[in-house]
Amino acid sequence: MEYFRKIALCVLCLITSVWQLNAQVKKVPQWERFEVALQGTSDGNPFTDVSLAAAFWQQGGDTVNVQGFYDGDGRYIIRFMPALPGMWHYVTQSNMLSLTGKQGTLECVPAVADNHGPVRVKDTHNFMYADSTVYYPLGTTAYAWTHMSQPVQEKTLLSLGKARFNKLRMCVFPKNYGLCKEEPVIYPFLVKEYSSGKPVFDFTRFNPAFFRHLEKRIDNLKHLGVEADLILFHPYDKGRWGFDSMPMEINVAYIKYLTARLASFSNVWWSLANEYDYVKAKNEADWNILIRTVAASDPYGHLCSIHGSTATYFPYWMEALTHTSIQDEAPVEDFGRASIVRGVYRKPVIFDEVCYEGNLASRWGRLSGPEMLHRIWQGLIAGTYVTHGECYQWNTGSMDTIFWAKGGEWRGESWKRIPFTRSLLDSLPQPLQLADVSRDHRTATAGDGYYLIYFGRQIQDEWLFNLPAKNASYQKVRSGTKYKVEIIDTWNMTVTEYPGTFEVGKTIDYRHYDVNLRKVRLPLLPYLMLRVTVTNE
Incomplete structure (x- = not known):
């Protein structure tokens, strides 16, 4: 009986140690800040006299080296933004003995819903x-x-x-x-x-x-x-x-x-x-x-x-x-x-x-x-x-x-x-770019079968339905495809769906027109834009 009591006590101690270790590991959401604060000297000029850095790494992963800074009153800080979930380890380096060799661990957990991380470049021209x-x-x-x-x-x-x-x-x-x-x-x-x-x-x-x-x-x-x-x-x-x-x-x-x-x-x-x-x-x-x-x-x-x-x-x-x-x-x-x-x-x-x-x-x-x-x-x-x-x-x-x-x-x-x-x-499926650059400066594409046509200051009462045959790097217009048109007033902030659909015919001089040469009646206003999208109707 005494033997089993000792085994149970050992297991309890082990569980307690693991719990305490986990409690000491701070959980940091992805792309949020983890901060290490250390107390050191305020003598001399800490901004120029003291160097402080830290290496952060995951097992088998890359190492991220970050610089620390002096925050006044003998307080030194190192900040880290983890990009990958999982356990991260760190160790500090400094020319001050009291600041160097400090070690620790943090756990990066998945990002909260409203944090998408830093902005990067996307596909050459976008973000x-x-x-x-x-x-x-x-x-x-x-x-x-x-x-x-x-x-x-x-x-x-x-x-x-x-x-x-x-x-x-x-x-x-x-x-x-x-x-x-x-x-x-x-x-x-x-x-x-x-x-x-x-x-x-x-x-x-x-x-x-x-x-x-x-x-x-x-x-x-x-x-x-x-x-x-x-x-x-x-x-x-x-x-x-x-x-x-x-x-x-x-x-x-x-x-x-x-x-x-x-x-x-x-x-x-x-x-x-x-x-x-x-x-x-x-x-x-x-x-x-x-x-x-x-x-x-x-x-x-x-x-x-x-x-x-x-x-x-x-x-x-x-x-x-x-x-x-x-x-x-x-x-x-x-x-x-x-x-x-x-x-x-x-x-x-x-x-x-x-x-x-x-x-x-x-x-x-x-x-x-x-x-x-x-x-x-x-x-x-x-x-x-x-x-x-x-x-x-x-x-x-x-x-x-x-x-x-x-x-x-x-x-x-x-x-x-x-x-x-x-x-x-x-609401765009892809970032905008001109569909037929250099030859159509009003028609932008946002992917297969999705166009924005902007009239700017120009005021006109109608628009003959037509699309460029080219569609940047996306799928070109195909004869027989049907589209719907929405009139967007960019200044008055309205979107009005135009009745009926438009069916494009064969290409004529690099453009596709409605097979019946239908037109869109427009309000006599500036700063209008059309959203033209493929429809299954």
């Missing part, structure tokens, strides 16, 4: 999330919103939730610009002293509080389904803080610190600069170094680009750049131009600035709402993407209504059409 869900960027712009007062920041998040944009262009550094002059409450670097009322920074010491606040706002965006397109540098400083003219070694250190803190955030994109060619302290060789620094410092390969002034195209063929970020309205003002840019770069094309809806005196800030939406659709039809912006100025004293600069509340009209636009894109 998808890491779980293969297609991602269509419909973004907007609020450059300095995280540097505004807390009430303005909260209003910005509420506004973004209403509009359903899924990308936001935003600056890490504050802006000193004619329409944005607010002094930030906290700075990215620690202040050594004040000279004539101006802060003098120690560029070798970061301000952890600043970056914690930025992280909070990036997480806020994630909960809204918004990708944070982070602009790392910009020219809108002009000596006020000196962030646009820091020495190269400081620029590199800043990038390494930023990526160590933020690369584990699944909704981060890197944009090296806004209007990089206006940053006079850097040349193209400098930008190449900084781009490569971002790529080398990010173990997860987040999307990365750089943005120039109007019609200034960076060499986007550079391997470390995943997509374009172009400021140029010309390609989306008329049919056919955007597809030329798409054909030049074997990468996704985003026109991140095509002027903005607003009432500013500046020519780049006074589009009407319909024109803003029209330019978005001009890009989409051509297989490219366009970023929105709004800059209405009602109060020239406070200027807090300019969403493009500061966020806050919407004042325009085009933002209201974004949920409808997203619903149309989300």
